[in-house]
Amino acid sequence: MLLVDRETMQNIDSYAINEIKIPSLCLVERAALSVMENINLDIRHSFALIVSCGNNGADGLALARNLLALSKDCDIYIIGNKNKASKDFIINYNACKNLTKNIYSIETIEDMNFLRKNLDRVNTIVDGIFGTGLNRPVSGIYANIIDLINEKNIYTISIDLPSGFDANGENNYGTYVDSDLIVCMQILKKGLYEDNYFKDKTVVCDIGLPQIAIEKFINI
Numbered sequence: 001m002l003l004v005d006r007e008t009m010q011n012i013d014s015y016a017i018n019e020i021k022i023p024s025l026c027l028v029e030r031a032a033l034s035v036m037e038n039i040n041l042d043i044r045h046s047f048a049l050i051v052s053c054g055n056n057g058a059d060g061l062a063l064a065r066n067l068l069a070l071s072k073d074c075d076i077y078i079i080g081n082k083n084k085a086s087k088d089f090i091i092n093y094n095a096c097k098n099l100t101k102n103i104y105s106i107e108t109i110e111d112m113n114f115l116r117k118n119l120d121r122v123n124t125i126v127d128g129i130f131g132t133g134l135n136r137p138v139s140g141i142y143a144n145i146i147d148l149i150n151e152k153n154i155y156t157i158s159i160d161l162p163s164g165f166d167a168n169g170e171n172n173y174g175t176y177v178d179s180d181l182i183v184c185m186q187i188l189k190k191g192l193y194e195d196n197y198f199k200d201k202t203v204v205c206d207i208g209l210p211q212i213a214i215e216k217f218i219n220i
C-alpha cells in the first residue's frame, strides 16, 4: 500500500504543476470528478458544499459546478477571505456565481445561525475546508463550523482529508470533521491509513499525477 505524508504530497503536486507543466486546474477538475463518481446521485439530491479559499475549496467549487450542471440543488458556503483565494478557487467561484444565487459567506454569528438552519434542507454535506494545506490548530469560525457539521446527522463527504485532521496523523489540531466518506486524492495519506476509524471510510482516486512525479519523491 503506497502511503504519503503531507510534505511529500505537496512536493509531488508542485513538481507535476511547475516542472511537468500539468495545469493545476486539470488536477482540481479530476479531483472534483473523482468525488462525484463516489456520490450516488439517485439518492443524493441536495448538497451543502462548505469550502475555504485554498485548493481543497477549489475542488469543492469544481464539484459544485459539476453538480449544478446536472441541475442538482446546491448551497455553497465560503469561509475565509476570497481576496486571498487560490486562482483555481476563483476560476470555479466565478463559474458557480453564474449558476446559482445560493452562495453565502460565513463570517458572523448570524451567518452561523443561518448555516445551522439551512443545513437541515440538504441530505449531503461536502467538506472542502482543509486538505493537505492544514498546518496549525483549527480555531475560531473554522472550528465552529466543523463542530456544527458534526452536530448534524447529515451524510458528509470530505475531499482529500477530513478537515482538521492532520494528513501525517502526528498533530492534534483540535476538532475535525467526522466524515462518512473521504475521497483521497492520488495517494493514501499516511494519517488516514494509520487511523482505524477513517481508514475504512477512505477511497483513493487517481487525479492524473504521473508516476514520474510520484517516483521522484517516493521509492516504489
Ligand SMILES: NC(=O)C1=CN([C@@H]2O[C@H](COP(=O)(O)OP(=O)(O)OC[C@H]3O[C@@H](n4cnc5c(N)ncnc54)[C@H](O)[C@@H]3O)[C@@H](O)[C@H]2O)[C@H](O)CC1
Residues within 6 Å of the ligand: 013, 014, 017, 024, 027, 028, 031, 052, 053, 054, 055, 056, 057, 059, 086, 129, 130, 131, 132, 133, 134, 135, 136, 137, 138, 139, 142, 159, 160, 161, 185, 207
Ligand atoms: N496540485 C495541488 O496542490 C492539488 C491540490 N488539490 C487539493 O488542494 C488541497 C491542498 O490545497 P492548499 O491550497 O495547499 O491548502 P488547503 O486548501 O488544504 O488549505 C487552505 C489554506 O488554509 C490555511 N490553513 C491551514 N491551516 C489552517 C488553520 N488551522 N486555520 C485556518 N487556515 C488554515 C493555509 O494557508 C492553506 O493554504 C489538497 O488537499 C487537495 O484537496 C487538488 O485536489 C489537486 C491538485
Ligand SMILES: [K+]
Residues within 6 Å of the ligand: 056, 127, 128, 129, 130, 131, 158, 159, 160, 161, 162, 163
Ligand atoms: K476536506
